Amino acid sequence: MVGAGIRLRQERERLGFSQSDFAALVPVTRKTMFNWESGAGQVASDALAVWAGSGLDVLYVVTGQRALSAAGLSARHLRLLSLFDSTDEPGRAAIEAAAQQAQARA
Structure with a gap:
């Protein structure tokens, strides 16, 4: 089963962002972004809200279901x-x- 971190990476790549550029939108460090994508930490809800404005499918990241x-x-x-x-x-x-x-x- 694909976890939220992998789905976050998939969405970031779908939107055409590097880890560093996507992290800067929030802002967090690239290391924090890496940790979220690798499943080593929970993605902050305020970060999801910011990325939603850039086209991130938040429902997909959280649940695996496309909005x-x-x-x-x-x-x-x-x-x-x-x-x-x-x-x-x-x-x-x-x-x-x-x-x-x-x-x-x-």
């Missing part, structure tokens, strides 16, 4: 997003390639 469900995405879409987020970079590339091939055939 996009409120936007009307089906359970199938949410499962695909969850699989995409929980895999490594080669897995993400494979998912994207399969989707592009299917789109080209359509």
